[in-house]
């Protein structure tokens with residue numbers, strides 16, 4: 769299974785994402801500069817965290833207008849997986865691939881610490897290696913992680929079981945404690961906390977591994993020996 773980690777000017781979690789899929793999970797992966805991209809060869813697209821375009825206008829807004837996002841939309845329309853983490857999640861909402869928006873944290877501060885999340889849906893192709901209701905520890909590192917959508921959209925997210933992770937203790941004011949959502953089709957997933965930074969117990973948690981394991985199990989063809 770081949771992963772593309774898309775790098776925008778200002779991405780800063782791209783190496784962590786690459787490390788997670790390439791070195792920890794043992795998959796094929798490339799760092800792909802947003803302007804030099806032909807995504808046809810890739811099975812999965814990973815949008816990493818960071819400050820694309822310096823968070824100007826709104827986080828993820830400028831990146832969402834780039835040509836590579838058109839290609840990502842085509843990739844997603846084929847049912848192939850797209851995972852956006854943190855700034856990647858912001859790019860996904862800004863580009864309309866996921867509903868809602870990420871607003872400033874309710875305390876208006878950038879927050880950087882571990883949070884406990886609850887697995888709300890273990891039936892997605894991103895979370896099938898987890899148990900329903902399982903709690904996991906992932907780091908957060910964001911200033912704009914306060915997920916918002918209107919009541920109608922929230923109703924749809926609930927009805928379609930698109931809420932995948934919630935915060936046990938909501939740190940940022942997100943509606944319904946939402947930490948991560950999937951699209952209706954189940955192949956585009958965005959979350960604010962960082963699974964790619966929870967790959968080694970030595971660094972505080974390896975709970976992120978199951979997320980990549982799920983993707984590989986559901987979309988991949990080969991397992992590396994160290995998975």
Ligand SMILES: NC(=O)CC[C@H](N)C(=O)O
Nearest residue numbers: 817818854855910911912
């Ligand atoms: N780590 C990140 O991806 C940060 C995302 C975004 N720039 C924010 O502060 O909300």
